[in-house]
Each structure stands twice: as C-alpha cells, then as structure tokens.
Amino acid sequence: MSVITLVLIFIVNTLGFTDTITGSAMGCGRNWPLCNGQIIPSVWTRATFIEYFHRLSVLLGGGVLIGFTVAAWRSYRQIVSVRILLGLALLGVVLEGALGALAVLFVNPPAVMAAHMGIALITFVAMVLITGVIGQADCRRFDSTGVAGGRWMDRNQQESERWARTFSRLVWWSVPYGYGAIYVGAYVASTGYGSFFHGFPIPTESFAVAGAALWIDILHRSIALGYVIWMAVLVYQSWRHRHSHRRQWNLSCAAFVLVCLQAFFGWLLIETHLSEIAFLLHVTNVSLLFATQCYLGWTMLQERHLRRHQDRGALIRIS
Template sequence: MQFAQGHISKKITDILSVATPIGVFVVNTMGFIDTDTGSALGCGRQWPLCNNQLIPSSFDLHTLIEFGHRGLVGLVSILLISFGVFAWVNYGRFIEVRVLSLISVGFVVVEALLGALGVLFGDPPAELATHFGVSLIAFAAVLLLQIVISQIKRHTHDGTTHELMPLRPHAVTKSYESAVWFTFSYLYVAMYIGAYVASSGAADSFSGLVVPAESLQTPHHALWIDLLHRTIAAGLLLLIVHLVVQSYKFRAQRPDLWKGSLAALTFTILQIAAGIFLIDSHISLIAQILHTAVVTALFGVICYMALQVLPEPLARSKQTSDTLVPEH
C-alpha cells in the first residue's frame, strides 16, 4: 500500500514537472501581452476584484486579457506550489530540490505581489523591469527543478535507492565556473536593461540596421540608449562564444556543458535576429513576444549551465569528484 502511494506520488510529480514550467512560461508571455497592449488596467485599479465584480459581467478586449491573465496566474500558482510540495516530499533529500522549490515558489509569490501592486499603484518602468526579472527567475527555478528531478531519476533508479549518487561526477575548473557565472550575471543585467528600455518607450525610437541611425533630438536620447543596448548584446555574444570554445575542450567528459553552450549560442543568434526584426517591424507585438520568448529560453539554458558547474554538495557525495582535465 505504501509502495503504491509512493509510486502515485512520483507519477503526479512527473506530470507537474512538465505542466508547471509550461504554465509559468505561458503566464510570463501573457503578462507581457497584457502590458504591451495596455490591458493592465482592463479591470481598473482593483485587485482581486475586476471592475467592482469578482467576475466581470461584460468584457472588452482589455478586460478579457487582464482577467484571463489573473486567472492563469492563480492556476499556475496552484500548479507550482503543488509541484514544489510533491518534489520536496519525493526528492527532498537532495539539496538542489529543496533550494529550487523554495526559489520557484517564493519568486512566483513576489511576482504576483508586484503585479497586484502595479495594478493598484501604477507601473513605472523600473517596477515593470523588476517584474520581468522576477518572472524570469521563477521560470528558471521551476525549469531547473524539473531538470534536477530528471537527473535524480536517471542516477538513482527512479529515486528509490537510499544511496545518494553524484549528479555531476566531473568537476569543472574554477576559471570555467567563473566564466559561466559571470555570463549568467551579465545576461541578467542585460535583460533588466532591455526590459527597462522596452517599458520606458525608448525602443519606439530605435532605427538603423545594423548601425544605430537615431538622432540626438529624438525622445529619451534614443541614440545613446540604443548604442548601449547593442553594445551589451555584442558583449553577450562574445561571452557565449568564449563558453563554446572552452566547453569544446572537455566535450567528451562534460557533454552537458558542451551541448548547453551550443544551445546558448543558438539562442543568442536568434535573439539578435529577433532584435533586428523588432526594429524593422517598428516594435510590433509579434516581434516583442518573439524577442521575449527567445531571451527567456536563453536565460533558462545559462541557468542550467550555472547549475551544472556547481560542485557536488558534500552532504551527499559518496565519492570524490575528479577535476576535469580539458582535452587539447
């Protein structure tokens, strides 16, 4: 009986591990559409009520988008909390599961509070950028939680053994670990600046492919902001290329990092292409959604690499990890 209950609990965890990251991604995308279409006040400056009602008696487009977004946030929050609880119950002896469960649930709560405060008191560009940054961390945490559980199942025969095997058997060099975490920090700051630019309205003045062509007379000093934005993007590309070159040296021992670096490079190139499309389409909604979706995927990949370069927790390491020696 106890075995059957444990099996069912793990099956539920498996289902939630797939549904929850998808749900968080959809909520984040819906939130972007909500903001960009000017629907954030579709329910007025009220929360949790919508136009003085729990369920509006009439809907226009803005009310439908805002009310739908609120409903999705509630549904996904239930999914995420359930996933965190089931993950903790079934795999909580792994420190990664405990930490990621707390981060994912905590940041989704913060994200919901920021959304409510934005409705009640307004959304300045800095608050919108912060909201975007928090939503990305929530998505990355729940995605990594799903990945870690998959790793545990592969390394411990569905997590039923009491022997805690290492998930990362070959430790990377300190220089590589520092490079990955620097890229993570750089990307997060770059995304915050990009979100601030988008929410401030300055991006509407961006022009010129590939070299910026704005005038200093345009609003928001668009030329300098655009130069900064493009310079940051170029710097990110160089950092990702550096990771690809370094990962190639030990691709046989750590194929996870080699494949991760290739995925990061692919998404970086797609992000640059999406940025060009964004300018060429005069900041169309489709281009903005594409730009946001690609950078979300890129952030997820870099977060995965940051997780994979961490040393094995001493509390459960049964064997000494070998330091990785790059191939020449």
C-alpha cells in the same frame, strides 16, 4: 508534476509579456483581485480579455506550484538543492503577484515593470532546474554532468580540473550579466524608447531627435553585443573538451544559438516597429536563453560535487 508546473509558469509569463506589449494592464481597471469590480466582467474588450486570463493563469499556476511544492517536499526534501529551488520558485510567484498588484493599483514606473519581468524569469529558471534535479534523482545515475555513462574529466586530470574551474567561472559570471542585460531590455521596453529607433545594429537617429533615449538604447545594444561575444567564448571553451564534457558542449551551443536568435528578434523588433509578435518572440527566446545559461552553471556545480565525492572515495580506498 514538475513538467506540468513548468509549462504553466511558462504560460503565465507569456501572458504577462502579452499583457505588457498590448498595454492591457488596465483592462480590468484599477481593481485587484476583482476585474472592473466584478468576479467575471460583464463587458469584454481585448484588454479586459488579456488581463483577465493573465490573472486566471497566475491563480492556476500558483495553485499548481503550491501542490507540486507539497509533493516534492514529501519525496525529495532530503535533497538540499530541491529545498532551495522550491523556496526560490514560491518566493518568485509571491513577488510577481505583489508587483503585478502594485502595477494595477498605482502608477507603472518602468523600473518596477522591468523588475516584474526579472522576477518572473527567476521563477521560470527555478522550475527548469527543479525539473532537471528531480529527473536525475529519479534516474539515480550520473555522468560527467550528472547523468550516467560519462566521465567527469579528461585523461589529463590537472588540465581537466583547470579547465573546469575556468569554464565554471565564465558560466556563472555570465548569469548576472545576462540578467542585467534582460533588465535593461525590459526597462527600454517599459519606457517605450524603442519606438524612436530604426537603424540596426547602430541607431541612425541623432541625439536631437531621440534625446536621452539614445544613450539608453546604445547601452542596451552594447550589452547585447557583449552577450553574444560571451556565449561565443563559452562555445570555444567547451569545444576544447567536447568529448569528455558533452553536456556542457551541447548547452553552450544551445546558448549561442539562442543569443543569435535574440539578436535577430531584436532586429525584427526594429524592422516591424515593435510589433507584438516580434516582442513576444524576443522575450520568450530570452527566457529560454537565460534558463539554458543557468542549467549550464548547474551542471558545473554537479560536476564539482561529483569530483569531490570521487576524491573522497579514492582517499578512503587508499587509507
């Protein structure tokens, strides 16, 4: 059920991104929840088709999420993280629907549209983490990151603990940074400023041509460069302990590959003059990137919990 719900949330987000890039938000007019005053519109256009099925996907995804929440609460409510993540996913869906309704009924300010994407991303990440937590709870076995068969530390205990603290801080500070980078990118997309620029990686347009949009674009590209560097640092840090912390090493490599793809899709956006396919690749990839970061941070929380549990057991045996 968690996997099905996760896939549906991903589809909802993808249709929402499609709605944005194609300018189909007004495909059903300024009516909500009806479409052009009807339950099923009698006149279909491309914008109507995209907007209508986006609304249907939200309804279906929200219904399945509620059903999954009830089932998960009955079976896993003793796990604190499941309760927290379920609440976060439900809150995200409610806020996402509310912002979507406001975007239809009123003017679509870029800040609100960017917030809409950010909240959709939080819902998706919450479902990714819930799926991982439930999968591990069913397996009932843990390794260095929460799966059986591994070690949580190196032979040198002090060095491993010191590395774990440093790496955990790097990972968790990268999460708000990544979220901020995504928000700025969504803001740029909502304002339409991206169409001003053609140079990469540095915009070749002058301030006289682009105006204030130039500074916003430079900010976005600078933050994106910092994103790539930060993921490279995570790969370097995890490489030093890749044998004893293989899960963190694999996730760090995945995050670095995804952030490099994000840069490539950014270049593709500029080269294709903001084509719809390039935009969808860009926003879908960043969803996977942010989810990977959050899951990496989650493994560090699990490791800390496991370390405390082992330390407590050692103290009991000594006493």
